[in-house]
Amino acid sequence: MEKKLSQAMAELEAVQEAVARAEDELSQASATIRSRDRAVEVTVGAQGELTGLKFPDNKYRNMTGPQLAASVMEAVQVGREQMARRVMDVFAPLTQASGGPTGIRGVDIDWDRAFGSALDGPDGGGRRSRSRLHDEIHED
Template sequence: MSSPLHDRFEQAFTEFEEQKVALSDFERKLAESSKTVTAKNRAVSVTVDGQGDLMELKFPTNAYRTMAPAELSSLLVETIREAREQARASTTEMLETYLPGGMASFDMLNNPIDFEEILGEALRTADRMFSGMPSNTDRTEESR
């Protein structure tokens, strides 16, 4: 026969294990993801990983040879920026499937993260989950 406290711990442990699996799945998918963007004039092609880090830079045609240095530089910067934006959007979309309700709309990749708010919400959730359980001080006073 199990107690309500034991059942709560079992449920919490099961949820924790499920979150570990989901996090591993997200990390694997993020590591495998990439985005490739080719400039409109096809002079340059850029590939970035799921975090937006540059992985590959190609010049599919000889068009870059006739470009002024400032023009080529500008094209590279714009193409890399576009690839990073697409990678960020893809990662955000993927992340939304793993975040608990209400956090999915929080764009963690483009805005500063308020860890205090996230921790506060986690503590409030834990409080609700374990409300009614005796605290350490309650147990100490009971044993006297």
Template structure:
């Protein structure tokens, strides 16, 4: 015979699983985020990932050959900063729905958050509730 809380427990577990799946999906979308910025005069084109790591540097034209080393360095740094800022904006868009408690944007952006750590497959609960979930109600009068 089903216990008085079976449906509520099932609903809570289903909600928990949806939250856990959503967290994993958010992580996947962040990991796939990239941003590419091309400098004026197409001197350089830089692509970065969600964490700001440089994944590609291209020189679409020969314009860089006519630049002084310092000028080229400045263009590279400016373009890199713009690409990182664009990637951060993209990640912020992914996070628009909100983060679970205990998760910070810096930790998430630096890949230090594992969905299993925030939303483990087996949620924490008091021993009596765990026993009820695992074995059903086994009170003195209902064995």
């Protein structure tokens, strides 16, 4: 029993260290994206927050308000999706079972709850439809 407890504690410590490394890696992470029309450049942080907004080459001056708004929204959405996927990639090893003798399961993360619309992509498609299918399969 003591051996299993010490193995479980060692696995728990390893998970805690992995989480700390992942958080440290992501603490300064960001993505800089330009809109397709190249009128807007945004920087998005690891939590999907907008941390920078630029209008390169003053292209916005020839745009209507709705066009500029659409460019900003598109770039922000692409940046949020890119950062969400990076966070998922960094935490992916923690979501898998350890395979150790204690049988400790991997962490179960609800990515849709964590990132919401950031995973939908700029065209409205994306993870939501796949998650819905996964949920239906999982429930069966």
